[in-house]
Amino acid sequence: MGITDLIAGFIQAELDEAGGALELQRSDLAQRFGCVPSQINYVMSTRFSPEHGYIVESRRGGNGYIRITRVRVDRQTLLMHVINTLGDELDLGSAKAIVSNLASSGAIGAESAQAILSAVSENALRSVPRQYRGTLRADLVKQILIHLV
Numbered sequence: 001m002g003i004t005d006l007i008a009g010f011i012q013a014e015l016d017e018a019g020g021a022l023e024l025q026r027s028d029l030a031q032r033f034g035c036v037p038s039q040i041n042y043v044m045s046t047r048f049s050p051e052h053g054y055i056v057e058s059r060r061g062g063n064g065y066i067r068i069t070r071v072r073v074d075r076q077t078l079l080m081h082v083i084n085t086l087g088d089e090l091d092l093g094s095a096k097a098i099v100s101n102l103a104s105s106g107a108i109g110a111e112s113a114q115a116i117l118s119a120v121s122e123n124a125l126r127s128v129p130r131q132y133r134g135t136l137r138a139d140l141v142k143q144i145l146i147h148l149v
Contacts, residue, residue, distance in 0.1 A: 007033055007040065008047040011068065020070040026058070029066075040066070049101055050081045075107050079149045083142050089134035095120050095141055108148060116144050 007029065015022050030037045048054040048068055057067040073081070082098060090098075096117060103113035118124060120137045128136055 003033060003035055003039065004043055004046075007035075007043045011043070011048065015068060015070060021068070023065050023067045026060075026066055044068075046097060046101075049098075050078060050085065052101060052105060076149050078102075078105065078107050079145050083145050083149075086138055086142055088138055090120075090138035090141060091134055092120065092122060092137065095137055098141070102145075108145075112144075112148060116141060119144065 010033075011022070011024070011029075014024070026037050026040050029040045033039070044056050044058070044066060048056050053071055053073070055069045055071055057069075059065055079102075082102065086098075099108070099113045099116050102108045103110055108116075120140050122133075125133045125136060
C-alpha cells in the first residue's frame with residue numbers, strides 16, 4: 001500500500017468518524033505521514049474531488065487548513081460544479097483526471113469520456129500554438145460538459 005492510499009484511508013476514516021465533514025491542517029498531515037505538503041494536495045485532488053462526492057476548501061499559509069465535506073449530488077449538479085470550478089486553462093493531465101473521475105462516478109459515460117479526451121488531446125490540438133492549448137482545452141471541456149448537462 002502506497003503513501004497515497006495510506007493518507008486517503010486515514011482521511012476517509014476521519015471523515016466517517018466526523019460524520020461527513022472534517023477540517024485538517026495540511027502541515028499536520030504531511031508531518032504525520034512523513035511526506036511533503038504537495039503529496040497531501042495530490043490526495044485531495046485525486047481522491048476527494050467533487051467528482052467523487054466531496055467538496056474541498058483550502059486555505060494556504062501558516063494557519064492554512066483543508067475542509068472536506070462529503071456531499072451527495074445528482075449528476076446535473078455534479079457536472080455544473082465541475083464546469084464552474086474549471087479555470088481558464090487546463091493541462092492535459094488535469095483534463096484526464098477530471099474526465100476519468102466523472103466517468104468513474106457515472107456522471108458521464110465511457111464513450112463521452114473517450115470523446116472528450118480525444119478532442120482535447122495534444123494530437124487534436126497540435127495546430128494550436130502551445131501557449132493557447134490550455135485555454136482552448138478548458139473551453140472545450142466546459143462546452144462539452146455543458147452539452148451533457
